[in-house]
Each structure stands twice: as C-alpha cells, then as structure tokens.
Amino acid sequence: MEGSPLSPDILFQIGPVPISRAVMTTWVIMALLGAGLAAAFRLVRSGGALATALEILVTTLADQIEDILGRDPRPFLPLLGSLFIFIVLANLAAVLPGATPPTGHIETPAALALIVFLSVHYFGIRAKGLREYLRHYLEPNPFLLPLNVLSELTRTFSLMIRLFGNMMSHEFVIAIVVLLAGLLLPIPFLLLGVLIGIIQAYIFTVLATVYIGAAVGAVDT
Amino acid sequence: MDNYLEIVSIIGAVVAVSFGAIMPAYSEGRAVAAAMEAIARQPEAAGTLSRTLFVGLAMIETMAIYCLVIALLLLYANPFTG
Numbered sequence: 001m002e003g004s005p006l007s008p009d010i011l012f013q014i015g016p017v018p019i020s021r022a023v024m025t026t027w028v029i030m031a032l033l034g035a036g037l038a039a040a041f042r043l044v045r046s047g048g049a050l051a052t053a054l055e056i057l058v059t060t061l062a063d064q065i066e067d068i069l070g071r072d073p074r075p076f077l078p079l080l081g082s083l084f085i086f087i088v089l090a091n092l093a094a095v096l097p098g099a100t101p102p103t104g105h106i107e108t109p110a111a112l113a114l115i116v117f118l119s120v121h122y123f124g125i126r127a128k129g130l131r132e133y134l135r136h137y138l139e140p141n142p143f144l145l146p147l148n149v150l151s152e153l154t155r156t157f158s159l160m161i162r163l164f165g166n167m168m169s170h171e172f173v174i175a176i177v178v179l180l181a182g183l184l185l186p187i188p189f190l191l192l193g194v195l196i197g198i199i200q201a202y203i204f205t206v207l208a209t210v211y212i213g214a215a216v217g218a219v220d221t
Numbered sequence: 222m223d224n225y226l227e228i229v230s231i232i233g234a235v236v237a238v239s240f241g242a243i244m245p246a247y248s249e250g251r252a253v254a255a256a257m258e259a260i261a262r263q264p265e266a267a268g269t270l271s272r273t274l275f276v277g278l279a280m281i282e283t284m285a286i287y288c289l290v291i292a293l294l295l296l297y298a299n300p301f302t303g
Binding site: 067158161162164165166168169172199200202203206207210 | 272275276279282283286287289290293
C-alpha cells in the first residue's frame with residue numbers, strides 16, 4: 001500500500017492552496033444542493049409529484065426532530081435538516097468512482113462538529129437568556145463546573161471522531177479489499193458502506209438534536 | 222535494533238485494536254440483546270427502542286473507533302518515527 005490513508009491526495013493547486021479530492025467532492029455536493037434548492041423553490045410553487053416528495057422528506061425530518069425534542073421543530077429544522085442531507089450525500093459519495101467522502105478526512109467532521117458546538121450555545125442562549133443558560137453549567141453543584149465544561153468539549157470531540165473514524169475506516173477497508181481481490185469482492189463492502197453512511201448521518205443528526213435539546217431545556221441528558 | 226520504535230508501534234497498534242474491540246463487542250451484544258427482549262415484550266414501542274438502540278450502539282462503537290484511530294496514528298502518522 002503506497003502512501004498514508006490519512007494524507008489527502010491533491011488534485012490541483014489554486015495559488016498556494018492545494019485542493020484535495022475531498023474538497024472537490026464537497027464542492028460538487030454543494031453545487032448539487034444549491035441547484036436542488038433553486039429547483040425546489042420553483043417546484044414547490046408549481047406543485048406536482050416531485051414537490052410532494054420534497055414535502056415528505058421535510059415533514060419526516062421535522063417529525064423525527066419533534067419526537068426527540070418534544071416541541072416545535074421549525075427553529076431547528078434548517079440547521080439539522082441540512083446537516084443530515086449534507087452528511088448523507090457526503091457519506092454516499094464513497095460509492096461513486098472518482099469521489100472521496102469528505103467526511104473521511106478530519107477537516108469536514110471537525111467543521112461540522114464545530115457548527116454543532118456553536119449552534120448549541122446559540123440556541124441555548126436564545127431560548128433561555130444568557131444568565132439562565134450559563135447557570136446550567138453550575139448545576140447540580142458549582143463544584144462540577146470543570147466537569148460540565150469538559151463534557152461539553154469531549155462530546156464535540158467524540159462527535160467529530162465518530163464520523164471521521166467510521167468513514168475513514170470504511171474507506172480503508174475498501175482499499176484493502178480492492179488490493180486483495182479487485183473484481184466482485186468489494187461490492188458487499190460497498191453496500192455495507194451505504195448502510196454505515198446513512199446510519200452515521202442519522203446518528204450525527206440525532207446527537208446534534210439531543211445536544212441542542214439539552215441546551216434549550218427540552219431533553220434531559 | 223535501531224528500528225525498535227517501529228516494532229513497538231506495530232505491536233502497540235495490534236494490541237490497541239484487538240483489546241479495544243473486546244469490550245465494545247461484548248457491550249454491543251448485551252445492548253442488542255436487551256433491546257430484543259424489550260421489543261419482544263412491547264412491540265408497539267419498537268420505534269423508540271430502535272432509535273435509542275442505534276444511538277447507544279454508536280456511542281459504544283465510538284470506543285472501538287477511538288482505538289482504531291490510535292492504531293492508525295501509530296502506523297501512519299507516528300510523531301516519533303518521523
């Protein structure tokens with residue numbers, strides 16, 4: 001096996017910035033989502049079967065979030081829904097030839113986990129007010145403040161490592177299997193990868209929902 | 222023996238993965254068994270149970286993934302071997 005699986009393969013450079021295959025895949029996904037969004041606005045206005053399918057997708061996401069939070073999901077739906085859709089597409093890029101799942105490299109999960117980390121505080125402060133929100137770090141006892149802060153940091157870290165580790169190890173397994181037997185053997189592993197990708201996207205979104213729910217005081221952790 | 226750091230790293234990676242897989246596998250088995258029992262008793266709660274089960278399994282599996290990441294770091298991005 002040549003090279004490290006942890007190092008990105010560079011496609012080309014824009015000035016001093018090297019553009020890796022994963023970044024290129026991210027851009028393609030972003031372009032697809034942007035085009036999909038533009039088309040969706042027109043579709044929803046005109047109606048039809050596709051618009052109904054989109055509506056089913058959105059209401060399913062909203063129902064899932066409402067099940068966990070037990071309150072109106074609409075303020076949280078844009079963030080959590082786009083997180084889920086982006087991670088699903090990014091994970092499923094593993095089955096396309098020539099594309100690398102961006103979630104299999106540490107930067108993308110780190111950015112996603114950072115978004116979740118910041119939005120937890122945003123929603124928490126917006127729902128409870130700054131003083132009330134900061135007070136929950138002192139519960140149940142002011143002595144537990146360091147532990148509360150530490151758990152906040154480690155859960156963000158584990159959110160990142162979980163997505164990264166799963167996708168990276170899956171990519172790694174595929175590389176090894178292709179090296180051993182190239183023709184038909186990788187197909188079941190690719191199918192397993194589809195399953196793993198969707199489950200990991202689901203878990204990332206559910207955990208983000210639970211963290212936000214805990215911050216706004218809807219869920220006990 | 223001037224490459225003993227590599228040898229120790231490989232042994233460390235193997236030990237990390239093999240022992241780091243034992244307890245997560247055991248506890249995942251227990252979690253699935255408990256969920257099965259609960260679903261058999263209350264089939265109408267299967268939706269909630271399986272959602273919680275998946276999240277819990279992901280939590281447990283993270284421990285094994287941590288070990289895997291450490292092992293891969295030792296093998297491919299070892300800070301000491303250069």
